[in-house]
Amino acid sequence: xxxxxxxxxxxxxxxxxxxxxxxxxxxxxxxxxxxxxxxxxxxxxxxxxxxxxxxxxxxxxxxxxxxxxxxxxxxxxxxxxxxxxxxxxxxxxxxxxxxxxxxxxxxxxxxxxxxxxxxxxxxxxxxxxxxxxxxxxxxxxxxxxxxxxxxxxxxxxxxxxxxxxxxxxxxxxxxxxxxxxxxxxxxxxxxxxxxxxxxxxxxx
Numbered sequence: 001x002x003x004x005x006x007x008x009x010x011x012x013x014x015x016x017x018x019x020x021x022x023x024x025x026x027x028x029x030x031x032x033x034x035x036x037x038x039x040x041x042x043x044x045x046x047x048x049x050x051x052x053x054x055x056x057x058x059x060x061x062x063x064x065x066x067x068x069x070x071x072x073x074x075x076x077x078x079x080x081x082x083x084x085x086x087x088x089x090x091x092x093x094x095x096x097x098x099x100x101x102x103x104x105x106x107x108x109x110x111x112x113x114x115x116x117x118x119x120x121x122x123x124x125x126x127x128x129x130x131x132x133x134x135x136x137x138x139x140x141x142x143x144x145x146x147x148x149x150x151x152x153x154x155x156x157x158x159x160x161x162x163x164x165x166x167x168x169x170x171x172x173x174x175x176x177x178x179x180x181x182x183x184x185x186x187x188x189x190x191x192x193x194x195x196x197x198x199x200x201x202x203x204x
Contacts, residue, residue: 058121059140066117073163080166099166107173111181127182128204157198164193171196 031045038048062068083102084095092098114133115125121136122129138145144160157175161167168191175198179187187200 055140059136062117062121065120066113076167077163080164080170084166100169103166103170103173107170107177110174111177114178127178127202130178130182131204153201155198155200155202155204157200159196159198160194161196162194165191168193168196 034048035045038045041048080099080102084099087098088095114130118125118129118133121133135145135147137143138159143162146156146158148156150156159171161171172189172191175189175196176187179185179198179200179202183200183202185200185202187198189196189198191197
């Protein structure tokens with residue numbers, strides 16, 4: 001099989017940088033499965049293989065090194081609820097205070113972990129590289145996100161996680177830590193049960 005990132009219809013690959021051709025030998029069954037998947041996605045086999053290799057190069061090769069495990073969304077969405085339930089059953093009266101304290105602790109742990117992960121992938125730790133890694137992560141795990149810049153220079157980040165209110169609160173605390181510590185700026189964050197929106201003035 002010949003992999004050529006300059007294949008027809010692959011405008012995205014052309015935009016991402018220089019390309020070159022290289023030949024691989026793959027099992028016929030693998031090629032057939034990939035061809036079926038490419039047709040399902042209404043794209044070319046060449047584009048699909050480039051996407052797979054890009055995902056491995058940008059993300060998956062670091063997962064084992066950092067001890068990351070894939071967790072089903074249903075488990076993540078129900079995990080916090082179960083913790084709240086157990087807390088209430090064990091005599092915690094103000095469950096909201098308990099939840100907020102837990103979320104703050106979790107966001108601090110995630111923020112500390114993030115530094116090592118970003119350094120491993122980007123070799124540089126700052127607001128820009130952190131945001132780039134987070135964007136890569138959301139693409140890999142299937143979280144919808146959008147980033148746009150308004151006319152006044154304000155950056156708008158929309159994260160549609162579909163994991164429930166508790167995770168909206170976690171993402172809010174996590175983003176506050178990122179922007180206030182790395183960008184030295186205040187961030188305006190609003191959220192619904194499944195979506196978090198951050199508005200901030202930053203220079204990237």
